Amino acid sequence: MKKADIFEFYRRLAEDDPAPETELRWTNPYTLLVAVALSAQATDVGVNKATKRLFEDVDTPARMLELGEAGLKNHIKTIGLFNTKAKNVIAAAQILVDQFGGVVPEDREALESLPGVGRKTANVVLNVAFGHETIAVDTHIFRVSNRTGLAPGKDVRAVEDKLEKVTPQPFRGGAHHWLILHGRYICKARKPECWRCPVADLCRYRPKTPPPADTVE
The missing domain is CATH 1.10.1670.10 (Helix-hairpin-Helix base-excision DNA repair enzymes (C-terminal))
Structure with missing residues (x-):
């Protein structure tokens, strides 16, 4: 062209x-990160249905760790590959708490270091949450x-x-x-x-x- x-x-x-705007529902960079990670091989509509109640109570990595993997699975069991996704979300939450002070980093390399976060997810977070031209x-x-x-x-x-x-x-x-x-x-x-x-x-x-x-x- x-x-x-x-x-x-x-x-x-x-x-x-x-x-x-993205059709995924989110309230802060962390919930966006989770929503995008969950959306792999799933529809935005399906993810939004699963996270509607989840994000009412869980909007930080610390709260995600309090919920735990089993609790997260109960929320996202309608999403494809929910077992693997739950494991990755909990592991990522632990890293965010331990290494980033519970804050989603505004950095591609740091984002891609998180379990379940690839280049596509990192690009969405950088663009939507932080305004990068990715x-x-x-x-x-x-x-x-x-x-x-x-x-x-x-x-x-x-x-x-x-x-x-x-x-x-x-x-x-x-x-x-x-x-x-x-x-x-x-x-x-x-x-x-x-x-x-x-x-x-x-x-x-x-x-x-x-x-x-x-x-x-």
């Missing part, structure tokens, strides 16, 4: 949604970047590096949200809804998906 088209691509997404590439963003020609790459890191290179100001802060929401609701995996896509003319995907047949005469 040409430089001018990339700017226009983001401009249109921003016009449709001037203040994009782009966390998930399956939606990977698909949109390759399908449209915005930032093609063979793996998520290649796509992230390309997006970091081509995404212009003033769109860098919100790029992660615009792309993930676009992939989640319009540029869907099985059948992209090209007929209502605001950037269809800029996208290299062919053939464009036609609108569904109108059954009402």
Whole structure:
């Protein structure tokens, strides 16, 4: 995608949604960290349902340790891989208490040192909680970047590096949200809804998906 088209691509997404936000519910950097870690291979809706009551009482690493692994499992047992996730969340809480004074660090390397926290999770926390211009590439963003020609790459890191290179100001802060929401609701995996896509003319995907047949005469 040409430089001018990339700017226009983001401009249109921003016009449709001037203040994009994560759909995960969170109250502080710690609850965000937990929510993002739990969202791996799960939907934001599913995570929000599981954490609604959890975050009413547990919003610090110390309180998470008080709850314990068994107590956490009771809250998140509807989420995929909940046993492993619970183990990681408790282990991460212990490290945050022991090494970081119970505070979520504003540092990628420190975040990635926590159990269950990879580059994608660290990027989301840095962007959403601390305002860093990071782009966390998930399956939606990977698909949109390759399908449209915005930032093609063979793996998520290649796509992230390309997006970091081509995404212009003033769109860098919100790029992660615009792309993930676009992939989640319009540029869907099985059948992209090209007929209502605001950037269809800029996208290299062919053939464009036609609108569904109108059954009402």
